[in-house]
Amino acid sequence: MRGLEEEFIPSTPGKFKDKTYYSVNRQFHRCFTSTSTMFLWALFLIALTASYLSFQSFMDSGTRYLSSTRGSLQWEKQVRDSAQIHRVNGMSVLVTGAAGFVGSHVSIALKKRGDGVVGLDNFNNYYDPSLKKARKNLLNSRNIFIVEGDINDMRMLAKLFDIVAFTHVMHLAAQAGVRYAMENPQSYVHSNIAGLVTLLEACKNANPQPAIVWASSSSVYGLNEKVPFSESDRTDQPASLYAATKKAGEEITHTYNHIYGLSITGLRFFTVYGPWGRPDMAYFSFTRNILQGKPITVYRGKNRVDLARDFTYIDDVVKGCVGSLDTAGKSTGSGGKKRGPALYRIFNLGNTSPVTVPMMVGMLEKHLKVKAKKHVLDMPGNGDVPFTHANISFARKELGYKPTTDLQTGLRKFVRWYLSYYGYSQEKSVK
């Protein structure tokens, strides 16, 4: 039999110097010669680990939500409490992507007026997850519980519908970003196609079936040149895989409406921006770079034409989302079968006043009081479209949607938030 000492001899002699090995081993022996000393050491280490873990869990719990295992009684109670309705004729809404930009804002707006809200988010690392955690803490402080899970997890979705009879689903979980689709195409299929179908299956099976409002995108207009973009315009020329998955989502949701009687409202968002926004978007990353003195890349279209976007402020979009939930009507199916026709709608949620990207940069420079170091580049073939411009008359008529924040005002509010969130001194930088 090999002795304890032999066990420590490296199997490839020559890699380590024996001298070092034996001197270390002698010290090791001195420390652990008696079993009782080893036992005490073990106890000490266990106690140390346990206290570290409980401290971590205390730190992670955000505010009032102490960590509880998914599926436990405590977890079910948190889901149920969060879904509680506190107003007459209120609704209980499952918000997917609740730790995201639009999801966090919509969740807060619904909770504020007394609706029940349960969030769902997978906290992926497409962009800084600490921002998602900070949004989660904000929601927790408003008594909104966020379940950590993926929309592809059918069992988890079925469990949530078992616990709560959600009247509505606000589906905002998605793989966003136009240009990232060239880097990671599968993530778009995973979230925007497979995840969407899993969610629709769960909604179809639920009893009662919820009405669904979900995020499509202005990018479905693709290479369409007719402006402004109306819902009835052609959307069969997507310029990016992102756009193609959103367009596919519109078709997929249509089949669930047709076959199973699910009430569906698709919202084509136009470059939504504002406080607590997405760091991958141009206005956000430009702000970061300008403040850090780093250059920004400004793309330019064909024939040196500036790119333009119908930038839409988050509060306006939230009103459009809430208006859609309020007017969604009921899904008609039960037991997985359609019992009558249900609403199928698509709305543009834009601002109706496009602004060029260089003008947007100029506004940021003004609010930040810092000049940007601009690199102007011809737009590479990366899925971008040259401009977007929404016709919002349908949303105005059906939802009472009326955007009120222009880009100048909205960016001022964004910059104020940015400086405060990232700890810059406000007086110096913002008027």
Ligand SMILES: O=C(O)[C@H]1O[C@H](OP(=O)(O)OP(=O)(O)OC[C@H]2O[C@@H](n3ccc(=O)[nH]c3=O)[C@H](O)[C@@H]2O)[C@H](O)[C@@H](O)[C@H]1O
């Ligand atoms: O309406 C939508 O449905 C989409 O809106 C948003 O896409 P976009 O309108 O492309 O926003 P965003 O990336 O901020 O680029 C804005 C402008 O800056 C230009 N741009 C961008 C980056 C850069 O480094 N330089 C640059 O000039 C760029 O060429 C573009 O002209 C969402 O990200 C997307 O998830 C989806 O919701």
